Amino acid sequence: MAKKIVAVTACAAGIAHTYMAAEAIEKAAKEMGYEVKVETDGAMGAENKLTDEDIENADLAIIAADIKIDPIRFTGKKLLIASSNDAINDGKALIEKAEKEATVFGKKGSKVGKIQIGNNKEKTTFFTHVMSGISYMIPMVIAAGLILTIANLYAFQKDDLGRIVKWGFDTKTSMGMLMSNLFQVGQVGFKLMIPLFAGFVAMSIADKPAMAPAMIGAYIANDAELLHAKAGGGFIAALLVAFIVGYFVKLLKKIKWPKIFQPIVPIMIIPVIATLFISLVVFYVIGQPIAAGMDALYSWLNWVNSHSSSAPIILGAIIGAMMGFDLGGPVNKTALIFGTAVFTDTMAKYGPMHANFVPQTASQAAISVAPLGVWLATIIWKKKFSKDEKTAASAALGMGLVGVTEGAIPFVAADPIRMIIANVAGSAVAGGLVAATGCKFYGGIGSPLGTFIGYIEQPIPFITWILCVSAGIAVTALIIGLTRSDAVIEAAKNVEE
Amino acid sequence: MDKEIFNIENIFYDQTSTTQDEAFKSIGQFVAEKGYSNSADDFYKGLKAREVESTTGFKDGIAIPHSNDDSVIKPGLFLIKFSNGIEWNALDKKPIKVAFVLSIPKNGSTEHLKLLSKIARKLMDDEFRTSILENDDKNILSDAIDQI
Structure with missing residues (x-):
């Protein structure tokens, strides 16, 4: 069975880079033999939304965004956080990087990309x-x-x-x-x-x-x-x-x-x-x-x-x-x-x-x-x-x-x-x-x-x-x-x- | 492509700009002239502000500068071809020859925004990029975009 990638892309205006990054990841993933689903969190809201099942079945998760995307739903998954341009520049390189460097998300206090995990959660x-x-x-x-x-x-x-x-x-x-x-x-x-x-x-x-x-x-x-x-x-x-x-x-x-x-x-x-x-x-x-x-x-x-x-x-x-x-x-x-x-x-x-x-x-x-x-x-x-x-x-x-x-x-x-x-x-x-x-x-x-x-x-x-x-x-x-x-x-x- | 968003009139040959700042100024002027923004200066500032966040320079000499500032009246797509290669800090560091400019209204209809996002996706298509770069005839360029 093909391995599965899920990704979320987003950018400031939510029109250009969100979709370019999504396209880049989809193309590269298919070329590399992955099954892929990319959610675009753009100006029109979240499209092609990842379901719990999608995430559950995924082998690898990528967030390619210039704005803060809450990674909490990827808890327990190998997750790489990158910018939209990382995906646009070279989707294949990004996926290869994720294969090598993605870490399992969810350990409290651990850091993925710029995002610190467990801040708000801890208080409540x-x-x-x-x-x-x-x-x-x-x-x-x-x-x-x-x-x-x-x-x-x-x-x-x-x-x-x-x-x-x-x-x-x-x-x-x-x-x-x-x-x-x-x-x-x-x-x-x-x-x-x-x-x-x-x-x-x-x-x-x-x-x-x-x-x-x-x-x-x-x-x-x-x-x-x-x-x-x-x-x-x-x-x-x-x-x-x-x-x-x-x-x-x-x-x-x-x-x-x-x-x-x-x-x-x-x-x-x-x-x-x-x-x-x-x-x-x-x-x-x-x-x-x-x-x-x-x-x-x-x-x-x-x-x-x-x-x-x-x-x-x-x-x-x-x-x-x-x-x-x-x-x-x-x-x-x-x-x-x-x-x-x-x-x-x-x-x-x-x-x-x-x-x-x-x-x-x-x-x-x-x-x-x-x-x-x-x-x-x-x-x-x-x-x-x-x-x-x-x-x-x-x-x-x-x-x-x-x-x-x-x-x-x-x-x-x-x-x-x-x-x-x-x-x-x-x-x-x-x-x-x-x-x-x-x-x-x-x-x-x-x-x-x-x-x-x-x-x-x-x-x-x-x-x-x-x-x-x-x-x-x-x-x-x-x-x-x-x-x-x-x-x-x-x-x-x-x-x- | 929706004629309201893009038509052959939205193609512009910029023969004078040599820097990104000049390019943004002339783009602001053009977008306002065509009636998509009510302030050339605001649109120019919007482009600059977007550029500060991260480069809109793509590769092979193509950039996709855009602004969703308050001056934008309606969604639009503009194709700007520069005679001089413009330093843009693009992903592959090459100077920019072509800019796809998007004017994005803050509360645009989903339908129109979708069209704009389709353009963005299309830029990832190597063939499309080549055809835009290699042709200078407005009709051919316009046809290529209309097929999106």
Whole structure:
């Protein structure tokens, strides 16, 4: 089979030398027995465009241009960069030079012609890796989240007084059974999405060998039972696992393994070592602090609770902030468990008149702030979000309305620091306000809709709750919109392409 | 070839220029006279600016100077034959005897730009170059270009 050359030509005006160079390379290549395809990036745009397949099948690549042509698509190919006149002057000599001197393009920091490789890429690595993981996670969040949403809506039942305070599935009826099953389906999705995310982030960093260790590590890090904690580590632990595995595997790849082992290095040696390594790290370095931290946090909340009875806004804001911090992770779970525990405990001891509603009410007010805040931000700042992100945001809207906080996870994972600040601030506002106004949440959906689908005692019926929660949502959306970084936007768009 | 872009009137025998600068000046004059540019001086500057980036001198005494400056009104091709060989820093260092000049409008139609790019490709054809170099009859030259 004939060897194949691909080339790109370009010049300043895009009319003369672009085409002369293309003609020169085509002629010379044919004379020399090559199969050839030349893309002209001229004044009429790219013509005879090289496809991924063309490049994949090429033995040799040449860029003959007087303006900067991004060589990134030739990564992994033998590439020679020259000027258009080099081709025009003597196409045959240029191809011969490429045969001898072309170097494989893509080593970071290496130089080909005048172009330095890896400048811009380097800056966006963190976001690029995370975005790649998120692009795989989004469909699962949406599928699981929306199914969970449907089941969740069905789970609220009226009590004898017609108040919607009971939550649960009546599995004796076939509908109840179905909804209970659907609820489980959603839960499975949420459980799987954490290792899925970690796996693809790690794969983006260090390719296939990193995937298995990252998925196993993230699963353990998110499993309460395995960690002997009250809750798993959530997506923050998954992010940690993914990066540890990614860079650990990269390190392992650098080792000069004996030749006889080399074929099994990527499929056996690295995955086994890395899985063992990350499992130990998760159990002893990540897991124990999570369990211990949750216990400490719980005791601290008890202390705050007993010292803040005169200023419920403080406890409310703290609970709210915790809810928004890791969206279903350990901090969020601690706040949620604390709220329910204090409520059932004081309710049993002192009855509805004197029970402590503050933590539960605050946690329920805060639960929908992150997903709804994200959604609102994508509506107001349309240009700052990619297409996939907007789709994920409409799903977050659905989830947020029924109090499923996980809808915001893809956005937070993409840009943890800014997004956590935004979510914590908004959730704290919502939690603080409902506590300050004395709302009492008996049961129902933790979202603005809770005022209708649920039972909440509040100063102004229906309105107070909605206003408090909406204020939190607005704060979150505002911070997201104003702090959104270009690097994240770019990474999101690149991953889509 | 599209008559709007090239016709026999676009051939010019430059008998006086001896340097590239003089040649560019007379080309600017000619292109403006024919109504393809509204400023001989701007077109001249455009040619010079292009030349600074890299030589447009090709080989066997042929050059393809061009400009896409703002004065260009429409796409055009001009054939200039010099009586004196002109130093052009060409790829083969030979003095230039023939210039194919292109006027390129900033927002020209794809169709017209394509025609101009065809000329560029045709220059790589040895036979075409020989016929342009060896003939001085405007009709023969014009026919050769029309066949592109």
